[in-house]
Amino acid sequence: MEDERRRAPRTAFRLEVEVWGHQGPHKIEDLSTSGVFIHTERPSQYKPGDEVDLVLKFPSQGEAMLINARVSRITEEGIGVKFINLTPYYAEIIEKCYDALSDTNGENDS
Numbered sequence: 001m002e003d004e005r006r007r008a009p010r011t012a013f014r015l016e017v018e019v020w021g022h023q024g025p026h027k028i029e030d031l032s033t034s035g036v037f038i039h040t041e042r043p044s045q046y047k048p049g050d051e052v053d054l055v056l057k058f059p060s061q062g063e064a065m066l067i068n069a070r071v072s073r074i075t076e077e078g079i080g081v082k083f084i085n086l087t088p089y090y091a092e093i094i095e096k097c098y099d100a101l102s103d104t105n106g107e108n109d110s
Contacts, residue, residue, distance in 0.1 A: 018055040022046070026078075028056070033095050035069065035082040046071050046079050054081070058097050065090050 015028040017038060022045055029037045036054075046052070050071040057064040067090060073080035086094075 015056060015058070020053040020055065022052070029078065031094070031098055031101065033091070033098050035072070035080060037073075037078060037080045039078040043074050043076065043078050046074055048072065048074060051084070052081060058093060060097065061093060065093070 017026045017028050017036075018024065019026050019038070019040075022040075023042065025041065027039045029039045038054075040046075048071055052069050052071065054067045054069055055064050056067065067083055068085050069081035069083050071079050072082045083091075083094075
């Protein structure tokens, strides 16, 4: 799974995230419309293919989102996860956040 190529570009993004059933701390390091990289002090507690439930709250959102994801990559710094079964509503929120961050980070310059 580590050879799997990213389909969506990523942008720098920092946000605390809760991973249900796993001890933290966990922090999102980058964001794409298809997944995130999560910095964790204990990446060895995960295995490729593990399904995890993420609880995250974007600054622009009033309530936290529960998002199911699959571990696709493990490094010494953390884990890369791909969103699975993402609702259209959550997908729209993530896309808007990604677009705003990309503009702020200068990644959408044409």
